[in-house]
Amino acid sequence: MSRFTPLTRATGHAPFSRGPAPSRYIRFRQRRRRTGREGSGRRPLRSAGTAHGGRVGGMRAPGAGNEGPGGVRGAERAPAMLRSLHPIPRLCPRLCPAGPCPARCQPRRRLAVPPGAPRLPLWQRLCVAGAVAGAAAAGWLYVRHEKERQQRSRRLQQLRRLALGQGDFQLRDTAGAARSKADFLGRWVLLYFGFTHCPDVCPEELEKLSRAVELLERDPALPPLQPLFVTVDPERDDAAALERYLRDFHPRLLGLTGTPEQVRAAASAFRVYVSAGPRDADGDYVVDHSVLTFLVDPDGVFRDCYGRSRTAEELARSVRGHMDAYEPLPTADGQ
DSSP, X not given: OOTTSOOOTTTOSOTTTTOSOOOHXXXXXXXXXXXXXXXXXXXXXXXXXXXXXXXXXXEEOTTTTOOOTTOOOHHHHHHHHHXXXXXXXXXXXXXXXXXXXXXXXXXXXXXOOOTTOOOOOHHHHHHHHHHHHHHHHHHHHHHHHHHHHHHHHHHHHHHHHHTTTOSOOEEEETTSOEEEGGGGTTSEEEEEEEOTTOSSHHHHHHHHHHHHHHHHHTOTXXXXXXXXXXXXXTTTOOHHHHHHHGGGSOTTOEEEEOOHHHHHHHHHHTTOOEEEOOOOTTSOOOEEXXXXXXXXXXXXXXXXXXXXXXXXXHHHHHHHHHHHTOOOOOOSTTO
């Protein structure tokens, strides 16, 4: 022993020869081991024939090993423990090996099914779900169709009260024959107001109108459509001038002209603005007018109008929609 190591008076040994003093936890374990209340190592789960107790998932079950006079056995405390562990269904087979699992220990179901109630096969449930979905879709489509029909009916009644395009006109075609509104009843009409000396706008609109008529003529199921061109410059646009001008467009495009009073009355019936500009040194002038294409149904009622922003395809699509949804307008006596 080193001469530098001091000795104790009682034992003659060096202090702390067995190491530092054990901690409080170590002393507690030692006391438990001496009294026999705790065995060495972890105890395995008990067999199916034993009562509830032992360890579950590394934790001692309530009441395990606490038998004594006046005490409660672990098997009698098991239901209380199961009620506290019912959200964890994977522990039920271990906690309830000898009998049926309590109701609160079983996983909860979203839809309560009575015990013993027969369940429909999968294909029958799919058929029922499909039938319900189909009925709901059919009801929605019916309500939508009725709403659109009522909206169209209200709009037609409003147009009829406004009397837009309702007035008759008396004009002449390129052959010199007299034409009135009654001559076009029973046919759909696309009507455009312009003049032959227009530099760019009128040719573009007539080209678009001709293209839309060609697109609609491809479907033989659609009713016939008559394109019309009404001049707003009757002083220069006579029958011969109209015939020469309309050769470059659709072959069925019909030109109409007349006296200044007749042309003014036809433009007023469709609320078309017309104003002749000042003349230049050569006597030439430009006519300012509304750039609109009007759709008239077989009843002679204005249905829609299209500005410069619409393409030929959009115009043809809109006319087709009006034709498909067309219903004869009731007369004044039937209202």
